[in-house]
Amino acid sequence: MSKYKIRRIKDSDIKRVLEIYAPYILNTTITYEYDVPTLESFTDRVNNIKSKFPYFVCECDGKVVGYAYASSYHSRTAFNWDCELSIYLDNSFCGKGLGRRLYAALIDFITEQGFYNAYGVVSYPNASSERLHDEFGFYCAGIHKNVGFKFNKWLDLIYYIKPLREFDEPKAFPKNANDIDFKDIEWED
Numbered sequence: 001m002s003k004y005k006i007r008r009i010k011d012s013d014i015k016r017v018l019e020i021y022a023p024y025i026l027n028t029t030i031t032y033e034y035d036v037p038t039l040e041s042f043t044d045r046v047n048n049i050k051s052k053f054p055y056f057v058c059e060c061d062g063k064v065v066g067y068a069y070a071s072s073y074h075s076r077t078a079f080n081w082d083c084e085l086s087i088y089l090d091n092s093f094c095g096k097g098l099g100r101r102l103y104a105a106l107i108d109f110i111t112e113q114g115f116y117n118a119y120g121v122v123s124y125p126n127a128s129s130e131r132l133h134d135e136f137g138f139y140c141a142g143i144h145k146n147v148g149f150k151f152n153k154w155l156d157l158i159y160y161i162k163p164l165r166e167f168d169e170p171k172a173f174p175k176n177a178n179d180i181d182f183k184d185i186e187w188e189d
Contacts, residue, residue, distance in 0.1 A: 002060050004098070006105050006185040009046065009055040009067065016064040017057065018042045020090050029123050029155050032148040053083065054109045054177045058098050065093040068102040070110050070177075073119050080173050081116040087132075096189075099132055105185055107136060111164045114174035120160035123148075130158065138162040 009017065022036045037045065049055055055069040066089035073082035087102055110118060120138055122129045138160035146154040 001188050003062075004101075004187050004189060005059045006056050006102060007059070008182055009050060009057050009069075011043070013057050013064050013067075014043050014046050015039055017046065017067050017088075020064070020067065020088055023091060024088060029148075029150050029153075030126060030129075032123070032150055032155065034150065050177065052176055052178075054106060054113075054182070056102060056105055056109075056182075058089075058102050060093065065090040066098050066102055068099075068106045070106060070115075070118070073117075081114070081170055082119060083110055083115050083117075083174075084119045084121055085110075094128070099128075100135065101185070101187075103132060103136055107162070107164070109177070109180070109182065110174075112175075112180055113177060114170070114172070115164055116167060116170070118162040118164060120162075122158045122160065124156040124158040126158075133160040133162075136162060 018037070018039060021031075024030045025033045025036050046055060049069055049071050053070040056067060057064045058066040066087070068085065068087040070083040070085055073079050073084045085103070085106055087099055087106075089098055107118060118138070120129070120133045122133065124130075124143055139162075141159040141161045144157045144159065147157050148155040
């Protein structure tokens with residue numbers, strides 16, 4: 001039986017998170033990034049994101065096997081109530097329900113922060129990611145055709161949206177992720 005934990009990312013996890021991400025860059029069209037970033041630039045990226053948004057890792061028996069985070073949807077002030085979600089798993093841990101657990105933790109957290117919309121921007125087709133978004137009640141807002149070029153082919157993006165609350169007048173911007181407690185989620189399987 002394995003022990004699992006979802007927790008906030010630590011600086012010591014960033015190298016492992018990059019190891020999980022690199023095969024997606026090198027071997028798939030799930031990310032449109034071409035080159036694996038240096039550890040230094042990736043660390044800056046992670047630290048920039050986690051300065052405002054949640055960035056979670058999932059451990060199996062103490063080893064990081066996946067991660068998920070929220071980030072800015074767009075930079076203009078009127079978009080401050082929206083965020084984009086991302087999730088990546090070590091290939092050997094796909095199909096075990098970890099993505100669902102990570103996404104559930106992330107969605108609960110951003111809802112508590114005060115966000116109104118969560119976006120999933122997914123390379124299309126991507127059956128497992130499409131299924132994940134459907135399971136969490138995202139709706140398809142459209143497919144942008146031929147928006148990226150990787151591995152000698154044009155790629156499409158599907159935009160998913162999940163409203164998180166009633167669309168009233170916001171009283172304040174969403175809270176900073178670092179101002180909200182997060183209790184680690186642990187289970188055995």
